[in-house]
Amino acid sequence: MLHSPIDRIAGATPPAIAARVKGLSDRAIAWLFVAPSIVLLLAINIFPLIWTIRLSFTNFRVNRPNEPIRFVGLRNYINILTDGDVWRSMQATAHFLIWTIILQVLIGFFLAYLINKKFRGNDLWTTIIVLPMMLSPAVVGNFWTFLYQPQIGLFNYVIAFLTGNDPSSFSMIASTTLAPWAIVIVDTWMWTPFVMLICLAGLRSIPSSIYEAAECDRASKWRQFWTITIPMVLPFLMLAVLFRGIENFKMFDLVVQLTGGGPGSITELTSINLKRAAFEQWRTGYASAYAVILFVTVFGLASIYVKALNRVKQR
Amino acid sequence: MSSYSVTEPSARQKWFAGILVVLYSVITLLPLLWIIATGFKSPADAISYPPKLVFQPTMEGYVNLFTTRTRVPEDQLKALGEPTTWYDKLVRKDGLIITGASRFAERFYNSVIIGFGSTVLCIVLGTTAAYAFSRFKVPLKDDLLFFILSTRMMPPIAVAIPIFLMFRSLGLSDTHAGMILLYTAVNLSLSVWLLKGFIDEIPIEYEEAALIDGYTRFQAFYKVVLPQAVTGIASTAIFCLIFAWNEYAFAVLLTSGNAQTAPPFIPTIIGVSGQDWPAVAAGATIFLVPVMVFTILLRKHLLRGITFGAVRK
Numbered sequence: 001m002l003h004s005p006i007d008r009i010a011g012a013t014p015p016a017i018a019a020r021v022k023g024l025s026d027r028a029i030a031w032l033f034v035a036p037s038i039v040l041l042l043a044i045n046i047f048p049l050i051w052t053i054r055l056s057f058t059n060f061r062v063n064r065p066n067e068p069i070r071f072v073g074l075r076n077y078i079n080i081l082t083d084g085d086v087w088r089s090m091q092a093t094a095h096f097l098i099w100t101i102i103l104q105v106l107i108g109f110f111l112a113y114l115i116n117k118k119f120r121g122n123d124l125w126t127t128i129i130v131l132p133m134m135l136s137p138a139v140v141g142n143f144w145t146f147l148y149q150p151q152i153g154l155f156n157y158v159i160a161f162l163t164g165n166d167p168s169s170f171s172m173i174a175s176t177t178l179a180p181w182a183i184v185i186v187d188t189w190m191w192t193p194f195v196m197l198i199c200l201a202g203l204r205s206i207p208s209s210i211y212e213a214a215e216c217d218r219a220s221k222w223r224q225f226w227t228i229t230i231p232m233v234l235p236f237l238m239l240a241v242l243f244r245g246i247e248n249f250k251m252f253d254l255v256v257q258l259t260g261g262g263p264g265s266i267t268e269l270t271s272i273n274l275k276r277a278a279f280e281q282w283r284t285g286y287a288s289a290y291a292v293i294l295f296v297t298v299f300g301l302a303s304i305y306v307k308a309l310n311r312v313k314q315r
Numbered sequence: 316m317s318s319y320s321v322t323e324p325s326a327r328q329k330w331f332a333g334i335l336v337v338l339y340s341v342i343t344l345l346p347l348l349w350i351i352a353t354g355f356k357s358p359a360d361a362i363s364y365p366p367k368l369v370f371q372p373t374m375e376g377y378v379n380l381f382t383t384r385t386r387v388p389e390d391q392l393k394a395l396g397e398p399t400t401w402y403d404k405l406v407r408k409d410g411l412i413i414t415g416a417s418r419f420a421e422r423f424y425n426s427v428i429i430g431f432g433s434t435v436l437c438i439v440l441g442t443t444a445a446y447a448f449s450r451f452k453v454p455l456k457d458d459l460l461f462f463i464l465s466t467r468m469m470p471p472i473a474v475a476i477p478i479f480l481m482f483r484s485l486g487l488s489d490t491h492a493g494m495i496l497l498y499t500a501v502n503l504s505l506s507v508w509l510l511k512g513f514i515d516e517i518p519i520e521y522e523e524a525a526l527i528d529g530y531t532r533f534q535a536f537y538k539v540v541l542p543q544a545v546t547g548i549a550s551t552a553i554f555c556l557i558f559a560w561n562e563y564a565f566a567v568l569l570t571s572g573n574a575q576t577a578p579p580f581i582p583t584i585i586g587v588s589g590q591d592w593p594a595v596a597a598g599a600t601i602f603l604v605p606v607m608v609f610t611i612l613l614r615k616h617l618l619r620g621i622t623f624g625a626v627r628k
Contacts, residue, residue: 026451029532033447037440037503038459044500048477055476062476111339117324119333127614128340131347133621134610139599142582145349146592152362154349161429167364189343197618239625244358250470253563254394257582274472279568284476291473298468 012017049295056289063282074290086290088265089273095180096187096255096269097248101190101241109237115196116203122171126200130193137190141257144186148172173259176266182265184254187248202236203229235313243304249298270294321370350603353596376593378402380419380584380601384411419580419598426560426576426602428491433498434555438548440499441506442514444534448507449514450522460508464623468503471564479569489573497569498559505558505623506551512624513547514540550616553609560606579601 022034056076060069080086096252111129114272115122132140147155160167172182214224252271255261261268261276268276274294278287325610353361354438355372384406395412398404406413447453448460479488487493517540525535531535541548567579580596584591610617618626 019482026531026532029449029536030447030453031444032436034459037444037463037507040496041463041466042505044478044497045469045474048474048481049469051477051480052473064478111336114332114336117329117332119329119336125340125612126337127611129336129343130614130617131607132343133563134557134606135603136563136578136606138561138563138567138578139581139602142595143599144346144354144596146590147346147349152364152366154345154366157364157366169521189346192619193343198622198626201618217536236626239622243622246468250458252470252472253578256563257319263364269625271470271472275568276468278472278476288476291470291476294470295468295473302468 001053011102016199052288052291053286056292058285060285060288061282062064062284072285076286077293080290080293085265085268086270086273089268092180092265092267093249093251093269096183096267097245099181099184100187100191100248101244103238104182104192104195104244105241107188108240109199109233111124111192111196111202112199115200129196132190133192133193138257140190141254143188144182144258145173148182168304174263176263177265179259179267183258186254186258187251190254191244195198195237195244198236198240198243201232202233205236206232235309238305238309238312242302244311246298246302249294282303321408347603350596350598353592354600356436356593356596358591358593359584361596373405374402374626375405376591378405379586379591379594381417382406382413383417385417386411403597417584419577419584422568422575422577422580423601424492425574426578429498429574429576430559432491432495432558432615433559434552435503436499437496437502437506437555440503440550441510441551442541442544442548443516444507445510446540448511450519457606460511463504463507466500467623470544471501472568473567475568476566482569489570491574491577494570494574494576495564499563501562501565502555502558505620508623509551509554509620510544510547512619513544513551517543547616550613550620553613554620557606557609560602 009122040289057073058069059072083242091156115126142267144155147153149170150156150168153167155172156167159165159170162236170178172178172185210232211224219227222227250271251269252275255267255269256272259267261272265273270290272313274287274290277283323340352370354376356370356372357375359372360367361376361560382402387410389410392407392410398407402585403413415452448456453459465590482488482493485493487496521539521543522535525539530538555628563578564578570576570579577598581595581602582590584594584598586592586594614618
């Protein structure tokens, strides 16, 4: 096709400019720029993961380096899946996950809805609401044990003041019925702002012309809310649930400091259970198998969820 | 009234929404204010019932946070004479003397070194990788980007054992260098994703112009793209810093003394009977203040940072 003289000139231009562009080729720069990050992630994420998988088939113990490492096949996996404690900690995790997500989505969405009303000074209040999420979960968890003290804690005092109960009659972190709720409350306090921010982004992405059209059609406010607001915000909400789900599935620092898994093992989430096996009982092989199961679970659930999310987005 | 809009909330709605949001903010703020207030209480005021709203502020918590103290007999105390400094005076009234520095300053210093070290490294690696992902045809680009994101799904405990073994054999365990590398790897996914979003928004024409003017790709990158991306780089850096600053699981599992940061230390501050709450609160306050300042500075980029740039505001 390039036969006319002008085409030939045009065709000749790129090499001339390329000659003036000194230094490395784009391809080399791309590799040079991407490689260090990939190498670091391979070294500190993937290599350890593969190592974990390998250890999960052995009876290795870190604190007994002189013992020969024996290959035990699937025994670690069978032991974990038939262990009642493991299932109890899965239940504790599920309880924690379900309630934190329900509460955070409801409160977070409602707050975003209110902030979207654009009252005066809402920027200031949004920044204040967001603060807890930026703090160190371990430090926050530790301090909440103080707020939860039955005799001297602020939380018990406020609840007692509002309900008229005796503040020393209940202890949030020492009671087996209340402890799971104690962690749900703190996590909700810390992370509702996160869901709120994402919902706010969702609400602000809805073009006002849609509401104007609905108004012309004389759709009621209630109808507009359910047929416009909710479906338009849904992908954002689902994204928030995904991020919170992954984070809370890994939850460790906050709960370790808040209840330490207690009383008994009522709030022993899987990551705390795993930490016990790995760093207190030093059953490295067993703990590795446990880690693999957790990773496969979170990765599997996240993948299924992302598929659902994409379907909602396409609608 | 310029124009009537059906989407503009009425004054009553605004007022009602404002009241509810302020109410929520106050509830949210209460535990935070309580931490800060407790830091300035005396140990007796901190554990009094009902909780004290009005109290005589004291720096005792802060003195206890930074020092170790011991009780000495009356005559020995007299032999020492009058206390010369304000903090001596605070401690002396309980029959105590200051015997040395606590490890808080050291731990705080570790937090600063590891936090800033990993942030710098994260930004260097993140910016270059993000630039390459944004501008070049990197083979398997989408897969690599997903791989980078997926490293965030790993529970820290799941990889802690092999990292523990690996660091031990490399001589990196409980060192600043080891923790800097680790925190860089943890935050790299955030850094790459966030920076890619920021660089995507810089028009490619700027670089093309620079290339035609005879710049090399490399020069175009640091003379044209970097200055444009400064705001994005700054907010990404603050996010990386905050995450490294607050990290607890790796710090408690992989360090023991030398390179341990402040989050595992603050909860271990023990007084005469159980936790020394004013000292804990003082430590928490010192530790929270930078994060609060950053949050206020960051509020415009907040959303992008916490969602890996997946949501645009």
